[in-house]
Amino acid sequence: MSVEVERKFVCDAGMWKRLEEIGAVCIGQREIHDQYFDTPDFELTLRDTWLRKREDSWELKCPPAVGKTQETSGEGLEEASLCSRYKEITSLPEIQSRVKEVLKHCAGGKPGGPEGVGDSWPGELNLRCFAEFTTARRSFTLQEEGVQIDLDQADFGYTVGEIEVLVQEGEEVGSALEKIERAARRLGLTRNLRVEGKMDVYLQRFCPEHYVKLQRAHIL
Numbered sequence: 001m002s003v004e005v006e007r008k009f010v011c012d013a014g015m016w017k018r019l020e021e022i023g024a025v026c027i028g029q030r031e032i033h034d035q036y037f038d039t040p041d042f043e044l045t046l047r048d049t050w051l052r053k054r055e056d057s058w059e060l061k062c063p064p065a066v067g068k069t070q071e072t073s074g075e076g077l078e079e080a081s082l083c084s085r086y087k088e089i090t091s092l093p094e095i096q097s098r099v100k101e102v103l104k105h106c107a108g109g110k111p112g113g114p115e116g117v118g119d120s121w122p123g124e125l126n127l128r129c130f131a132e133f134t135t136a137r138r139s140f141t142l143q144e145e146g147v148q149i150d151l152d153q154a155d156f157g158y159t160v161g162e163i164e165v166l167v168q169e170g171e172e173v174g175s176a177l178e179k180i181e182r183a184a185r186r187l188g189l190t191r192n193l194r195v196e197g198k199m200d201v202y203l204q205r206f207c208p209e210h211y212v213k214l215q216r217a218h219i220l
């Protein structure tokens with residue numbers, strides 16, 4: 001199981017030129033349509049668990065198991081505070097099992113179900129789509145740093161970049177943080193505070209109650 005270590009950055013007009021100057025290679029451009037699901041009481045996202053249907057595939061992003069992938073040794077603390085780490089599960093049976101597990105511990109959790117493999121299963125768990133948007137994503141690799149860089153333009157008018165490294169769950173993240181820090185430096189990223197992701201901006205604009213609850217729970 002891989003864990004995605006990523007740092008978001010503000011994507012200004014000069015970013016394209018800087019990517020070219022440092023030898024980043026464009027590996028593709030695609031449109032991504034995402035639908036995110038949760039219960040009416042936001043029981044998944046309040047546990048930092050993000051269920052989405054990306055194009056025709058289900059995906060679940062959740063914090064990695066406690067251990068090396070989550071901890072950070074002293075020297076990487078500053079970079080670590082700028083990076084997020086999420087396990088990305090793509091096996092539908094595992095997604096359904098994990099979602100049921102999370103909801104079982106909630107007040108309104110319903111045991112049992114889902115059995116369906118079509119798209120009825122979220123409804124059986126009282127999960128509804130709370131966010132839906134399309135992103136134009138242009139991806140680059142920075143070979144010598146071993147990182148991928150995505151430039152995202154969301155259809156609701158927000159642009160953000162991400163430097164991303166995949167590590168195996170349970171592995172040290174120190175080297176991933178160093179790769180991200182080197183790439184950030186080469187891109188001329190100053191020591192900035194946490195940069196808002198697409199979901200932060202989407203919820204602030206279209207689901208303010210949900211956003212406030214996630215902020216109060218220190219999820220966003």
Ligand SMILES: Cc1ncc(C[n+]2csc(CCOP(=O)(O)OP(=O)(O)OP(=O)(O)O)c2C)c(N)n1
Nearest residue numbers: 008050061083084086162195197198199200219220
């Ligand atoms: C910096 C940061 N990012 C996300 C979260 C939590 N979160 C909010 S929405 C969310 C799910 C979407 O993650 P994000 O990387 O923002 O979207 P996207 O880039 O389209 O997904 P990818 O293609 O990388 O899989 C998470 C994990 C957080 N607490 N802090």
Ligand SMILES: [Mg+2]
Nearest residue numbers: 006162164197
């Ligand atoms: Mg991302």
